[in-house]
Amino acid sequence: MILRKYFKRRRQYIILLPVILTALFLFLGERLVRYTSTNEFCYACHVHPHAEESWRNAPHYDNRTGIYVQCAECHLPPPGNIRYLMAKAKHGAKDVYGQIFKDPESINWDAKRTVQEAVDFVYDESCIKCHQNLFPMELSADGQQAHLYYEQHEDELSCLNCHLYTGHYSELDQEGIEFGVDEDIDREIFTEPAQIEVFEDFEEKIPGTSVSFDMVAIQGGVFEMGSPPDEPYRDDNEGPVREVQVSPFFMGRVQVSWDEFLAFYNATAAEGRQDNVYATNLGEVDAITGPTPPWGLPDQGWGMGQRPAITMTWHAAETYCKWLSAVTGKTYRLPTEAEWEYAARGGTTGPYFFEGNPRDFTRDRLLNRIFGPDTTVINSYVIYDENSQARTHLPGAVWPNPFGLKHMLGNVYEFCADWYAEEAYEMYPEDQVVVDPQGPESGSERVIRGGSYSSDASDVRVAVRKPTRTAAWQITDPQIPKSIWWYTDTSEVGFRVVCEWDGDD
Secondary structure, three states: OOHHHHHHHHHHHHHHHHHHHHHHHHHHOOOOOHHHOOOHHHHHHOOOOOOHHHHHHHOOOOOOOOOOOOOHHHHHHOOOOOHHHHHHHHHHHHHHHHHOOOHHOOHHHHHOOOOHOOOOOOOHHHHHHOOOOOOEEEEEEEEHHHHHHHHHHOOOOOOOOHOOOOOOOOOHHHHHHHHOOOOOOOOOOOOOOOOOOOOOOOEOOOEEEEEEEEEEEEEOOOEOOOOOOOOOOOOHHHOOEEEEOOOOOOEHHHHHHHHHHHHHHHHHHHOOOOOOOOOOOOOHHHHHOOOOOOOOOOOOOOOOOOOOOOOOHHHHHHHHHHHHHHHOOEEEOOHHHHHHHHOOOOOHHHHHHHHOHHHHHHEEEEEEEHHHOOOOOOOHHHEEOOOOOOOOOOOOOOOOOOOOOOOOOOOEEEEEEEEOOOOOOHHHHOOOOOOOOOOOOOOOOOOEEEOOOOOOHOOOOOEEEEEEEOHHHHHHHHOOOOOOOOOOOOOOOOOOOOOEEOOOO
């Protein structure tokens, strides 16, 4: 009888034990979750320099309402569901890994502050939880247009597309600064463009400005366009290889710089946000309507000057060439795809214009990921993902190719005049030399060549061909119709000009 009562009481304890343990777990778990979501706990783990300082200088802390938003309120989904706990576990594990295995000094923190990176750590539903009214009374007309566009494209956009620096202040957030003003007024102003009498390198001078740039004489010749089937990382659109002849032309030694593009912008820019119709009367310089103001600073805060001009559309680049032709009396234009590849190769026939195997340079192979790729040679000629620090570089950062051209590979993609087609080379006859090919007669996107500062080594091979991605590169632009002048969502594309030669070579 005594034993029966003992075991009966013990069964009751056994039944109650899970309940007690569960309650204890929930109690301690809730306190643990709450504690690990405080700012103090975040500061203990995160090694991001100036994170607290930039937060205190941002609108989420320093504002007229006296309300400040804490770390977890932006960097985690709203609490109360399993997604919150899963996100907390994921980010926590990543932070612990970084604390143990990464050197904070080696991390490119500026690159982490791009929209592409930040969307993985900021949640739109957390923004909406506080900002429930997207159309407050004091919202500007531009803001109303942008928020309406956001509501119509929530699956494609993030709040960060427009409000990247709201949580952490940055000097890059300079809305309202006048774009296109050249403050340097002490330099010589050119009155005449360069005069070309012989086929040789020359320095072009843009009349009415202090801007000049170098043009390189490219002798015509015959070359094999495309890549052979056995070239590492070759895409089908790089072939079949065709024998092509190009006529002599001049090409910019470097990509069009901000100094050059701003000369065009200052002379032709249109007021307001809405785009003007492009006038085609090229007999008068005034007939060329230039870009409307961009949404934000198009240089990404990296600086202008001699850095390559970026974020303009193919139309803007083409219009720049028409304007440059009008003010200099020459014929400037974008290069054809054949001219671009001929110039990029510089008389060579390999994957690059320098010695090297893409398999050694790429990070796409397991051993290269573990031990690092061989960058000894390629770093001297190309600005790409391994050495760019996630931004464009000045021309002096690399050695030229055999024709004396810089940044033909890497730094920024370059527009070509051709429409893009996967099978473009199949249009050309196999049994004869193709003379000055112009590409397809029509299409929906243009060709870009050369790779960019964010490209892997496999994508800065000479033969790599890519199309523009107009819709993807203008997702953030809320205008209807979208700007014909600016890309809002890519900083990897620029352009280089060629000048036609009509004389004897």
